[in-house]
Amino acid sequence: MLTLALAAALVAAPDAGAGSPGQLRKDFGACLNKFVEASVKDRLAPDAFTTAAKAACATKEAAFRKSIVDADLRMKIKQAEAEENANMQVEDYVVNAADKYAGYVAEAPKPAEAPTLAEAPK
Numbered sequence: 830m831l832t833l834a835l836a837a838a839l840v841a842a843p844d845a846g847a848g849s850p851g852q853l854r855k856d857f858g859a860c861l862n863k864f865v866e867a868s869v870k871d872r873l874a875p876d877a878f879t880t881a882a883k884a885a886c887a888t889k890e891a892a893f894r895k896s897i898v899d900a901d902l903r904m905k906i907k908q909a910e911a912e913e914n915a916n917m918q919v920e921d922y923v924v925n926a927a928d929k930y931a932g933y934v935a936e937a938p939k940p941a942e943a944p945t946l947a948e949a950p951k
Contacts, residue, residue, distance in 0.1 A: 848896075849896070850893075850896040850897060850900050853889070853893040853896045854893055854896075854918075856889050857886060857892075857919075857922060860886035860889040861882055861886055861922055861923070861925075861926035862926070864881070864882050864885045865882075865926050865929050865930045865933065866933075868881065868882075869930070869933045869934055869937050870937075872934055873930075875927055875930075875931060878927055878930050879923060879927050882923060882927070882930075883923060893915075893918075893919065894915045897915040898912055898914075898915050901915075
C-alpha cells in the first residue's frame, strides 16, 4: 500500500508547481490568451496573427515544449516521438488561439462602425 502511494506521488510530482509541465502549459496558454485579447484591435490576417502570436509567446512556448519532451523522455519515449508530441500540443494551443482570435475579430465592431463619443447614446 505504501509503495502504491509513493508511486502515485512520484507520478503526480512532475506536473505540480512552478516549472512543471502543467504550470508551463498554463503559462503558455495564458500568454496566447493575453495576446489574443491585445490583438483584436489590430485585426491581423489569420496567418499574420499566428506568426505574431508565436513570436510573442516564444519563450513560454519553448519552456512548455521542453517540459513535454523531458517528461516523455523520462517515460522512456523515443526522442523523435517526444518532439512530435510536443509539436502537436503546441500546435493545438496556437490553432485554438487563432480560432479564438478569429471569433473575437468577427464579433468586434469594425473601427468605422464603432460609435464615437459624440455619437454614443445618452
